Amino acid sequence: MDEYDRRHFIKTSIPGFLGISMALPAITAFATRANAYQGRLKADGSINWDAFLSAIEIEAKKQHLDSWNELEYVKQASAIAARLDLKDPSLAKAFKNVKEKGVGNGRVDFAPLEKQIDYHVTLVQFEKNEEILHHDHPEMTGVLLCATGEVEVWNYDLFAEKENKKDVLLKQTSHAMLAKGKVSTLTAKERNIHRVAAKEFTQLVDIFAPPYDKQRIADSTWYNVDPEGYKGKDKLFEATRI
Numbered sequence: 151m152d153e154y155d156r157r158h159f160i161k162t163s164i165p166g167f168l169g170i171s172m173a174l175p176a177i178t179a180f181a182t183r184a185n186a187y188q189g190r191l192k193a194d195g196s197i198n199w200d201a202f203l204s205a206i207e208i209e210a211k212k213q214h215l216d217s218w219n220e221l222e223y224v225k226q227a228s229a230i231a232a233r234l235d236l237k238d239p240s241l242a243k244a245f246k247n248v249k250e251k252g253v254g255n256g257r258v259d260f261a262p263l264e265k266q267i268d269y270h271v272t273l274v275q276f277e278k279n280e281e282i283l284h285h286d287h288p289e290m291t292g293v294l295l296c297a298t299g300e301v302e303v304w305n306y307d308l309f310a311e312k313e314n315k316k317d318v319l320l321k322q323t324s325h326a327m328l329a330k331g332k333v334s335t336l337t338a339k340e341r342n343i344h345r346v347a348a349k350e351f352t353q354l355v356d357i358f359a360p361p362y363d364k365q366r367i368a369d370s371t372w373y374n375v376d377p378e379g380y381k382g383k384d385k386l387f388e389a390t391r392i
């Protein structure tokens with residue numbers, strides 16, 4: 151297990167994962183906002199990039215309210231994401247640009263699409279057989295929209311931890327293919343740990359609310375997971391915090 155996981159972990163190491171702003175210049179410049187009269191809402195119900203950001207912002211701001219409900223937020227954000235027009239010119243330009251710059255570099259690419267205090271939208275790009283191994287998102291929600299290709303996603307909850315805090319049991323709560331136009335979610339308490347693997351070239355639009363900051367980056371944890379089910383139970387896995 152160690153050799154297999156170590157190889158893949160190195161391929162998608164934390165510097166690669168967190169090097170989002172170093173990897174590419176901000177894509178936000180491409181995202182010239184259409185105004186209210188230029189295609190915010192199409193006949194098929196799809197919404198342009200500007201309308202998408204406006205809608206996400208309204209939902210993400212609710213995190214400051216006492217009544218903030220993460221499950222309700224990811225439900226709303228998923229519905230908004232599912233309506234995003236993936237052919238929006240500004241978004242399509244960002245997809246193309248990241249593809250041109252990232253293909254062949256041997257790692258998963260992260261490019262910021264929008265950075266706000268309450269949320270970030272990041273383009274995550276995988277080449278065939280690239281993956282991001284098991285990791286968590288401390289006190290965060292995530293909404294992942296598959297824009298191109300298809301990825302396999304495993305989600306886990308923290309089930310138990312030993313006194314040493316290093317050895318834990320993870321409970322797998324879902325395992326599914328995420329096809330183009332489909333959305334996967336996680337909250338601070340449910341499905342917060344995941345692994346994402348691409349069988350083909352894939353681009354995801356990830357919405358994080360609240361976004362990564364210094365503390366959340368410091369608190370992020372990677373897990374070395376034993377693929378053998380714990381005591382023969384296929385939904386429980388022994389893991390070590392790295």
Ligand SMILES: [Fe+2]
Pocket residue numbers: 285286287344
């Ligand atoms: Fe993640």
